[in-house]
Amino acid sequence: MTAPRPYTLVAELTYRCALRCGYCSNPLDWTERHDALATADWIRVLSEAEALGVMQVTLTGGEPLLRDDLDAIVAHGRRLELYQTLITSGVPLTRARLAGLRDAGLDAVQLSIQDADETRSDRIAGTRSFAHKRAVAAWVRELGLPLTLNVVLHRANLDHVPEIVALAEEWGAERLELANTQYLGWALANRDSLLPTRAQIDRARAEAAAARTRLKGRMEVLFVLPDYFTGRPKACMDGWARRFIVVGPDGTALPCHAAHTLPLEWWNVREHALNAIWRDNPGFNAYRGEDWMPEPCRSCDRRALDFGGCRCQAFALTGDAARTDPACALAPDHALVSNARPGEPDTQYRRGAPPPAPPARGRKAPGPRVTTPG
Amino acid sequence: MIAPESVVALAPKVRLREDRITGRTVLLAPERGLELNASAVAVLKALDGTRSVREVAAALAATHAAPAERIEAETIALLSALAERALVRIVP
Numbered sequence: 001m002t003a004p005r006p007y008t009l010v011a012e013l014t015y016r017c018a019l020r021c022g023y024c025s026n027p028l029d030w031t032e033r034h035d036a037l038a039t040a041d042w043i044r045v046l047s048e049a050e051a052l053g054v055m056q057v058t059l060t061g062g063e064p065l066l067r068d069d070l071d072a073i074v075a076h077g078r079r080l081e082l083y084q085t086l087i088t089s090g091v092p093l094t095r096a097r098l099a100g101l102r103d104a105g106l107d108a109v110q111l112s113i114q115d116a117d118e119t120r121s122d123r124i125a126g127t128r129s130f131a132h133k134r135a136v137a138a139w140v141r142e143l144g145l146p147l148t149l150n151v152v153l154h155r156a157n158l159d160h161v162p163e164i165v166a167l168a169e170e171w172g173a174e175r176l177e178l179a180n181t182q183y184l185g186w187a188l189a190n191r192d193s194l195l196p197t198r199a200q201i202d203r204a205r206a207e208a209a210a211a212r213t214r215l216k217g218r219m220e221v222l223f224v225l226p227d228y229f230t231g232r233p234k235a236c237m238d239g240w241a242r243r244f245i246v247v248g249p250d251g252t253a254l255p256c257h258a259a260h261t262l263p264l265e266w267w268n269v270r271e272h273a274l275n276a277i278w279r280d281n282p283g284f285n286a287y288r289g290e291d292w293m294p295e296p297c298r299s300c301d302r303r304a305l306d307f308g309g310c311r312c313q314a315f316a317l318t319g320d321a322a323r324t325d326p327a328c329a330l331a332p333d334h335a336l337v338s339n340a341r342p343g344e345p346d347t348q349y350r351r352g353a354p355p356p357a358p359p360a361r362g363r364k365a366p367g368p369r370v371t372t373p374g
Numbered sequence: 375m376i377a378p379e380s381v382v383a384l385a386p387k388v389r390l391r392e393d394r395i396t397g398r399t400v401l402l403a404p405e406r407g408l409e410l411n412a413s414a415v416a417v418l419k420a421l422d423g424t425r426s427v428r429e430v431a432a433a434l435a436a437t438h439a440a441p442a443e444r445i446e447a448e449t450i451a452l453l454s455a456l457a458e459r460a461l462v463r464i465v466p
Contacts (some may be wrong), residue, residue, distance in 0.1 A: 005395050005408060053395040055407055081391045083402040108387060108404040146387035146404055174387070174460060175404060217458055 002280045005053035010246040018091045020126025023152050023187035023194060025257055039069040043076045046276035048106040050080040055266045060087035071104045078105025085110055090136035091129050102143050109140045110148040116163035117142045137171040148175040154194040161207040173219060178208050180226035184258045184312050197342050201229050201324055228337050231329035233309025240287035240311060253277045255284055258312040287311050292317055296330045376453045378428040381465040383421050403461055417449050423465055443457050
């Protein structure tokens with residue numbers, strides 16, 4: 001099919017990061033994937049993306065601040081009129097460096113926190129970082145940049161949504177993203193420690209809705225529902241290779257940051273121009289449109305809304321990326337999701353389980369079991 | 375609440391640019407891009423941080439030979455929708 005035009009480039013500048021969150025979106029084998037792109041490569045990638053129609057760039061990782069050339073990359077993005085958002089843990093950052101990034105053309109900052117207070121946030125992050133994040137949030141506001149706070153939600157912090165909202169207000173966030181964990185990669189490896197109960201989800205959702213109403217016009221409150229509990233798949237990436245291009249630290253271009261897990265051919269921006277990748281890379285075309293869809297997707301009246309859900313989740317749980325996303329209640333493989341939910345039939349949920357353990361980074365990929373700190 | 379007397383400006387985080395594929399003006403903000411129609415573009419480009427909504431609407435009505443009342447109502451509706459998403463702000 002004809003390639004649509006992309007809107008957003010997700011630039012994963014490095015997989016390195018000081019934090020050790022148990023739901024990290026890095027590949028399981030991230031330590032074997034090096035930062036292979038030079039400054040000039042990233043500058044070319046931005047230019048090629050803009051020529052394709054991209055207008056938004058998310059500078060992410062890993063921790064993008066660990067690239068010394070971030071200001072040079074941002075300065076080029078501004079010359080291209082790209083809207084650039086830094087997605088960061090805040091570690092490491094100084095006020096002077098943030099001012100330099102703003103002056104180079106950074107438009108917005110999305111700062112992660114792991115929970116509403118220092119002790120719990122640092123425990124989840126596996127690193128002392130919360131106090132510094134507080135300082136970073138203040139600098140972002142002082143320098144006149146819009147601040148989004150992002151919190152990945154799971155069993156250990158879902159009960160703290162009101163405290164997280166209060167913190168976001170105190171820190172002056174314009175936007176709060178309460179994003180339930182997506183169970184791919186490290187989060188799938190640690191799923192048994194992370195999955196909340198349905199009661200936790202329901203309560204947090206109501207609390208987030210109340211905050212959204214109360215703060216309307218002042219702070220935007222997003223609550224991203226977890227597909228493990230809704231019975232409906234997510235419109236993953238707004239459709240496969242439809243609006244987003246992801247480029248990883250090693251130069252691999254993907255339709256989604258987790259797509260490297262699929263047994264497809266992926267091209268590298270060091271060897272191919274981005275427009276050729278977007279249009280012709282077989283991996284990008286594998287699940288574009290609806291031709292690939294099996295039943296029940298193919299005849300489903302929601303297929304243009306959810307695009308068949310997440311291909312990476314289908315592959316991770318069934319071994320076949322072309323299956324209907326098991327998160328869908330209509331999927332033949334739905335039991336793979338419903339049986340994993342704590343407190344529901346056939347689960348192995350252990351009450352009083354410890355908080356999610358950081359993954360054993362740098363080891364060979366663990367199986368779908370809880371990993372413990374190395 | 376946007377009133378005819380309000381002075382409204384784009385929020386500092388907002389940038390307008392041309393979409394090179396469609397040629398249309400888009401409003402860019404964190405995690406958001408809105409394709410604007412011609413009248414929305416005219417309103418947003420007329421916001422100078424000093425004129426009131428009524429003055430901006432009157433100037434647009436004169437330029438486009440359109441009824442001032444209708445333009446003012448449409449301008450308030452547009453700016454109210456954008457204010458709800460904190461994409462414009464009322465200048466104190």
